[in-house]
Amino acid sequence: MNTVETKNEDSKTATETVAKTQISGSQAVLEALLAEGIETVFGYPGGAIMPIYDALYDYNDKLKHILVRHEQGGIHAAQGFARTSGKVGVVFATSGPGATNLITGLADAMIDSNPIVCITGQVFAHLLGTDAFQETDVINITTPVTKWNYQVTEASEIPEALAKAFYIARSGRPGPVLIDITKNAQVQLFDYLGYKPCSHIRSYRPKPIVRNKHIQEAADLINQAKKPLVLFGQGVILGKAEKEFKEFIEKSGIPAAWTVMGLSALETDHPQNVGMLGMHGNYAPNVLTNECDVLIAIGMRFDDRVTGRLDKYAKQAKIIHLDIDPAEIDKNVKTTVAVWGDCKETLPILTKLVDKKSHTDWLAHFRELEKEEVKEVIQEELNPSSDIMTMGEVVKVLNELTGGDAVIVTDVGQHQMVACRYAKFNQSKSNVTSGGLGTMGFGLPAAIGAWYGAPERPIVAIIGDGGFQMTLQELGTIMQFGAKVKILILNNEFLGMVRQWQQLFNDKRYSFVDITSPDFVTVAKGYHIDGQRISEREQLKDALKTMLDHPDSYLLEVMVGKENNVFPMVAQGSSVAEIRLK
Amino acid sequence: MTKQEYTLTIYTENKVGIIGRIVILFSRKKINIESISGSPSEVAGIFRFTILINESEEVVRKVCRQLEKQVDILKAYFNTNSEIVWQEQALFKVATEKVTEGADVERLARIYGARAVVIRNDYTVFETSGHTEDIDKLTEALANFGLIEFVRSGRIAIIKNSEGFHKKLKEFEREEPAPEVKENEFLDKQDKVFTM
Ligand SMILES: Cc1ncc(C[n+]2csc(CCOP(=O)(O)OP(=O)(O)O)c2C)c(N)n1
Numbered sequence: 167m168n169t170v171e172t173k174n175e176d177s178k179t180a181t182e183t184v185a186k187t188q189i190s191g192s193q194a195v196l197e198a199l200l201a202e203g204i205e206t207v208f209g210y211p212g213g214a215i216m217p218i219y220d221a222l223y224d225y226n227d228k229l230k231h232i233l234v235r236h237e238q239g240g241i242h243a244a245q246g247f248a249r250t251s252g253k254v255g256v257v258f259a260t261s262g263p264g265a266t267n268l269i270t271g272l273a274d275a276m277i278d279s280n281p282i283v284c285i286t287g288q289v290f291a292h293l294l295g296t297d298a299f300q301e302t303d304v305i306n307i308t309t310p311v312t313k314w315n316y317q318v319t320e321a322s323e324i325p326e327a328l329a330k331a332f333y334i335a336r337s338g339r340p341g342p343v344l345i346d347i348t349k350n351a352q353v354q355l356f357d358y359l360g361y362k363p364c365s366h367i368r369s370y371r372p373k374p375i376v377r378n379k380h381i382q383e384a385a386d387l388i389n390q391a392k393k394p395l396v397l398f399g400q401g402v403i404l405g406k407a408e409k410e411f412k413e414f415i416e417k418s419g420i421p422a423a424w425t426v427m428g429l430s431a432l433e434t435d436h437p438q439n440v441g442m443l444g445m446h447g448n449y450a451p452n453v454l455t456n457e458c459d460v461l462i463a464i465g466m467r468f469d470d471r472v473t474g475r476l477d478k479y480a481k482q483a484k485i486i487h488l489d490i491d492p493a494e495i496d497k498n499v500k501t502t503v504a505v506w507g508d509c510k511e512t513l514p515i516l517t518k519l520v521d522k523k524s525h526t527d528w529l530a531h532f533r534e535l536e537k538e539e540v541k542e543v544i545q546e547e548l549n550p551s552s553d554i555m556t557m558g559e560v561v562k563v564l565n566e567l568t569g570g571d572a573v574i575v576t577d578v579g580q581h582q583m584v585a586c587r588y589a590k591f592n593q594s595k596s597n598v599t600s601g602g603l604g605t606m607g608f609g610l611p612a613a614i615g616a617w618y619g620a621p622e623r624p625i626v627a628i629i630g631d632g633g634f635q636m637t638l639q640e641l642g643t644i645m646q647f648g649a650k651v652k653i654l655i656l657n658n659e660f661l662g663m664v665r666q667w668q669q670l671f672n673d674k675r676y677s678f679v680d681i682t683s684p685d686f687v688t689v690a691k692g693y694h695i696d697g698q699r700i701s702e703r704e705q706l707k708d709a710l711k712t713m714l715d716h717p718d719s720y721l722l723e724v725m726v727g728k729e730n731n732v733f734p735m736v737a738q739g740s741s742v743a744e745i746r747l748k
Numbered sequence: 749m750t751k752q753e754y755t756l757t758i759y760t761e762n763k764v765g766i767i768g769r770i771v772i773l774f775s776r777k778k779i780n781i782e783s784i785s786g787s788p789s790e791v792a793g794i795f796r797f798t799i800l801i802n803e804s805e806e807v808v809r810k811v812c813r814q815l816e817k818q819v820d821i822l823k824a825y826f827n828t829n830s831e832i833v834w835q836e837q838a839l840f841k842v843a844t845e846k847v848t849e850g851a852d853v854e855r856l857a858r859i860y861g862a863r864a865v866v867i868r869n870d871y872t873v874f875e876t877s878g879h880t881e882d883i884d885k886l887t888e889a890l891a892n893f894g895l896i897e898f899v900r901s902g903r904i905a906i907i908k909n910s911e912g913f914h915k916k917l918k919e920f921e922r923e924e925p926a927p928e929v930k931e932n933e934f935l936d937k938q939d940k941v942f943t944m
């Protein structure tokens with residue numbers, strides 16, 4: 167840049183050429199959002215993004231801006247929004263610290279494939295690389311945690327850059343995109359030719375083409391299988407292929423187990439739903455992973471929390487992997503047949519080719535092992551014999567009251583695993599959790615976003631006493647903008663999940679897992695949010711009912727057993743078949 | 749899995765920062781890049797990177813998939829040495845008095861096909877290109893004559909059986925890929941190429 171545009175110079179040019187539709191870069195940003203159907207933006211202003219906020223002042227009736235209390239809260243809210251709405255979440259942040267505060271959320275969105283567009287302000291283009299005030303090299307910092315990023319230094323680039331950003335964020339395997347816009351580009355006026363959505367980028371092929379030959383091979387394997395097992399992940403939800411998925415399992419009669427990210431893609435009560443995979447998943451699907459003859463993985467990525475020890479994972483089975491992302495095929499588990507493509511397209515073809523079966527005996531085998539898990543773990547967790555409440559019973563009573571219609575948002579830790587194990591889901595997009603990154607502090611802001619994504623649904627945020635203290639400032643966002651979030655704190659007075667590991671693997675050497683908490687109810691009250699704290703079982707049902715029936719947000723703190731553990735558990739370095747029941 | 753030299757040929761859009769996106773994928777997996785060079789390609793506006801690494805085929809294949817996943821990368825090919833024609837270039841700076849002292853330096857240059865590109869009173873610069881071993885040998889020999897400066901470029905390579913990128917780009921530019929488009933040729937050869 168040789169010249170430095172200032173707002174004044176630009177407005178001069180504007181008055182000279184009134185005939186052309188000249189708009190500022192900032193207006194172009196907001197026009198792009200409107201054209202993309204965005205109604206809600208989560209953000210936080212600052213020097214380098216002030217022109218966009220100035221333009222926002224005039225768009226107040228068309229674009230709802232939610233002022234969060236920390237940029238991390240902003241991006242987690244956008245993630246929650248994306249998860250319940252299936253749409254792109256949008257975040258504004260300023261340069262420097264505003265942008266770096268997004269990093270955790272970007273990493274989280276990247277690993278969990280959330281469609282997010284972040285717009286960050288940046289210093290004037292002529293100051294780039296000079297260590298200007300609040301300058302940080304956002305593009306390079308965010309490269310490993312974005313699906314794509316781009317720095318705009320000229321206003322005229324904005325419509326195209328944003329069109330690409332939205333297209334990339336939502337297409338193929340979704341992911342976070344960041345557009346960094348220098349301040350001069352925000353204030354600069356340019357001839358606006360309208361917004362053209364992007365539908366093709368020559369260097370980017372979001373969906374591999376469907377190869378019928380491989381689907382036929384997959385069908386042949388499935389038709390010969392005696393003990394097939396389906397593993398499904400978030401790909402089913404992201405592909406909006408819940409119906410196609412259900413038709414496939416119902417025709418093939420194959421038992422199906424979900425990953426943490428796949429939760430709610432099928433209803434909990436479906437007769438072929440055999441529960442959750444992985445470290446704290448259910449007993450039957452973990453054990454039988456190493457007994458099935460054909461493993462059909464659909465829209466999941468064989469995370470190490472799912473597979474346990476890889477060299478002892480499903481070695482006996484032929485593996486069929488359906489995924490939209492070619493880089494996932496053979497990444498962790500070698501496939502016998504790879505079905506590349508969008509499962510919304512591949513599943514119906516596969517369903518046509520598979521024989522109608524019921525696999526009754528094989529399914530019964532899951533139910534038998536489930537009985538064992540009920541006896542050893544679930545019974546005591548849901549109907550404890552001691553007076554001290556368990557996390558599991560709280561979730562059980564919650565299920566009874568919501569009937570499975572709530573969106574369950576969680577933070578990270580024991581309560582997350584318990585919620586994922588026991589929460590009941592009747593419909594898709596009902597589970598919002600930080601699966602791949604395991605980000606404590608995700609729960610509260612994500613729940614706020616989840617409400618904006620599905621305001622008609624009850625949003626219950628199940629959070630630990632540790633994680634809640636990481637982002638509790640977002641209570642201020644609730645107070646100011648009125649999201650209706652039911653905050654359910656399961657307080658075990660410990661960083662429970664780490665304590666569990668220290669108990670099991672470090673001889674109970676409890677090293678800094680003993681965390682004290684403020685009076686959460688009083689804190690909430692400070693934000694004009696009602697709440698109560700309970701520690702007796704007799705109060706539980708009424709308290710949960712009060713929380714759910716409350717017209718606004720509500721905080722319920724439930725004191726639960728301090729040293730309860732989450733079981734079953736596949737210890738690190740163990741095979742899934744070696745899952746421990748105690 | 750045995751490691752060997754693989755030459756990656758990566759076609760990309762010519763974008764600021766693309767090299768960062770590329771190298772991050774290697775450093776993240778702790779793969780050492782032996783050499784890297786970038787230049788325009790046979791197709792106007794498309795950039796071509798040549799990267800040399802020493803890895804197993806399985807790792808190379810996974811890296812290539814991660815590369816192709818990047819929005820601004822069009823295609824990543826990987827080849828063993830027998831599948832490519834490759835060269836490196838080297839420059840040597842030797843004191844001119846050593847060159848004129850006897851016939852040894854000139855003889856060496858002739859043997860290795862090096863030519864003088866600059867001759868000054870104080871120094872002479874020789875240039876040569878070839879395979880690493882040839883350049884190594886010349887470097888070693890010239891060291892006896894007081895090599896003042898030495899530099900060698902990264903490998904550049906032509907893929908023997910490649911038809912170039914023009915046709916592929918045409919396919920990519922089409923909004924709807926034609927049914928015969930192969931987005932990754934390895935998929936159809938799965939049995940032959942996948943080993944574990
Ligand atoms: C940002 C972040 N820091 C640290 C961790 C490691 N970690 C995982 S679970 C956990 C304990 C969580 O405690 P709490 O929020 O009280 O939930 P609980 O496990 O007791 O249900 C910790 C510290 C993490 N996942 N995220």
